[in-house]
Amino acid sequence: xxxxxxxxxxxxxxxxxxxxxxxxxxxxxxxxxxxxxxxxxxxxxxxxxxxxxxxxxxxxxxxxxxxxxxxxxxxxxxxxxxxxxxxxxxxxxxxxxxxxxxxxxxxxxxxxxxxxxxxxxxxxxxxxxxxxxxxxxxxxxxxxxxxxxxxxxxxxxxxxxxxxxxxxxxxxxxxxxxxxxxxxxxxxxxxxxxxxxxxxxxxxxxxxxxxxxxxxxxxxxxxxxxxxxxxxxxxxxxxxxxxxxxxxxxxxxxxxxxxxxxxxxxxxxxxxxxxxxxxxxxxxxxxxxxxxxxxxxxxxxxxxxxxxxxxxxxxxxxxxxxxxxxxxxxxxxxxxxxxxxxxxxxxxxxxxxxxx
Amino acid sequence: xxxxxxxxxxxxxxxxxxxxxxxxxxxxxxxxxxxxxxxxxxxxxxxxxxxxxxxxxxxxxxxxxxxxxxxxxxxxxxxxxxxxxxxxxxxxxxxxxxxxxxxxxxxxxxxxxxxxxxxxxxxxxxxxxxxxxxxxxxxxxxxxxxxxxxxxxxxxxxxxxxxxxxxxxxxxxxxxxxxxxxxxxxxxxxxxxxxxxxxxxxxxxxxxxxxxxxxxxxxxxxxxxxxxxxxxxxxxxxxxxxxxx
Numbered sequence: 001x002x003x004x005x006x007x008x009x010x011x012x013x014x015x016x017x018x019x020x021x022x023x024x025x026x027x028x029x030x031x032x033x034x035x036x037x038x039x040x041x042x043x044x045x046x047x048x049x050x051x052x053x054x055x056x057x058x059x060x061x062x063x064x065x066x067x068x069x070x071x072x073x074x075x076x077x078x079x080x081x082x083x084x085x086x087x088x089x090x091x092x093x094x095x096x097x098x099x100x101x102x103x104x105x106x107x108x109x110x111x112x113x114x115x116x117x118x119x120x121x122x123x124x125x126x127x128x129x130x131x132x133x134x135x136x137x138x139x140x141x142x143x144x145x146x147x148x149x150x151x152x153x154x155x156x157x158x159x160x161x162x163x164x165x166x167x168x169x170x171x172x173x174x175x176x177x178x179x180x181x182x183x184x185x186x187x188x189x190x191x192x193x194x195x196x197x198x199x200x201x202x203x204x205x206x207x208x209x210x211x212x213x214x215x216x217x218x219x220x221x222x223x224x225x226x227x228x229x230x231x232x233x234x235x236x237x238x239x240x241x242x243x244x245x246x247x248x249x250x251x252x253x254x255x256x257x258x259x260x261x262x263x264x265x266x267x268x269x270x271x272x273x274x275x276x277x278x279x280x281x282x283x284x285x286x287x288x289x290x291x292x293x294x295x296x297x298x299x300x301x302x303x304x305x306x307x308x309x310x311x312x313x314x315x316x317x318x319x320x321x322x323x324x325x326x327x328x329x330x331x332x333x334x335x336x337x338x339x340x341x342x343x344x345x346x347x348x349x350x351x352x353x354x355x356x
Numbered sequence: 357x358x359x360x361x362x363x364x365x366x367x368x369x370x371x372x373x374x375x376x377x378x379x380x381x382x383x384x385x386x387x388x389x390x391x392x393x394x395x396x397x398x399x400x401x402x403x404x405x406x407x408x409x410x411x412x413x414x415x416x417x418x419x420x421x422x423x424x425x426x427x428x429x430x431x432x433x434x435x436x437x438x439x440x441x442x443x444x445x446x447x448x449x450x451x452x453x454x455x456x457x458x459x460x461x462x463x464x465x466x467x468x469x470x471x472x473x474x475x476x477x478x479x480x481x482x483x484x485x486x487x488x489x490x491x492x493x494x495x496x497x498x499x500x501x502x503x504x505x506x507x508x509x510x511x512x513x514x515x516x517x518x519x520x521x522x523x524x525x526x527x528x529x530x531x532x533x534x535x536x537x538x539x540x541x542x543x544x545x546x547x548x549x550x551x552x553x554x555x556x557x558x559x560x561x562x563x564x565x566x567x568x569x570x571x572x573x574x575x576x577x578x579x580x581x582x583x584x585x586x587x588x589x590x591x592x593x594x595x596x597x598x599x600x601x
Binding site for chain 1: 430448449465
């Protein structure tokens, strides 16, 4: 249940991250959260998930501001800033984690589940927290839909219309950070960003409408959450994060191949079909050129003379016969009236097509 | 009679990092002109427009629109950004993009309704893009995308239009269509400011010109100041244009 809501909310907000080309921001934030978890544990000495997540939230936010600061104040590009912050925070977090594990305190066990996530550690109150945050995020997205959309598409133009773009920006980023932090317990620090990006990337393949994309991403996210958690519980103590991410990745793979408009499979089919069509038309045009020289257009000619022409193949000849443009008897072909007319119009048609 | 200025810029200075991009720009653009800004690459043409529109924060200087600060006059100003400034693979339709032009007058939270849709359809009609209204924007040609941007600005029904290189990468037909719309805007008393690259067409398209190269070189009516002297000062090489009668 918790992972379903989490998956849905990740998919929804992940769509925004993908469209803003901030895909890696999620990765940086989740890695940056690790030292927060460790420090929160060191200070309090207890493994209360709310306190740990609060620590994660704080260090995640600090990481985000660092990235912004680095990109604004130095010449470094944002990918460099992301990479730097990510590895620095994660390295520091791992250091603290190993330090904690060397301590004789027994309650430290299980802190490393935050690396890859463990849905079984979710308590009922954690699920409630996720549900409440998801509800608020949903409401915000609904209320500020128009503002989100225009900011994602054209931020500078949005500014000239008098919208406070910084406010909208902070609103989106804050919710992305909160969602990431909530997801740490189930999916883990390392794979959290995939949870944001995979459903969104898959959804983009199926639609050209932002609304449907966000909705689809939410559904894909929820599905991955449920199935992933299911598999990891049935198979015993598998880490939940990797399983969920693998499920989400399969959806992405499926979408890349099979989606009707952008998918590889249909694109290839369309491509082949177009090529065959053009080949056939070229063959017809070539025949037209020969047939035109005779008074009787149905005068038979040897198939052999077509061989020298590029684009001619047995297949395209057969297609022309199927369309009743050409007749074949033995080694000879002749053009039908229909084929002749079609060929005569072909050139004109192509010109008009270009101008449409 | 005192001329009414649509846009006045005083002492505008903009710098990225250390290098000044615009230096002490003073401009007064009269209402109802069709003006182009010309200058070499890196002269700060786009930056000038963007700082007038508040997208870039200047180091110094003020901008006023019809005598009042720009912030209070936003609804009178429309902007057509460079086509390349957005990702055209964004999941949305042509009509949807044009509808964005109505968002400013709608304000926060309120959704566009029938009235806004009607205005957007009219704008699409004006730029000849009505048949493409439900087309996904990545499936439009460069010229069509430019027309969509223009339609989005037209929907705003502003008094002043800023356009950043609207003729870049469009074919001759689209260029003609766009310039006709600009001339119609001028006829309706609107002020239009265009960042322009093709010096040959300046006398034919525009009646006002500003030469810019970090500093303002000259500004005024095309017939008075569009000459070899100013072009040479702006572009730094000996420039010859033949202005046809």
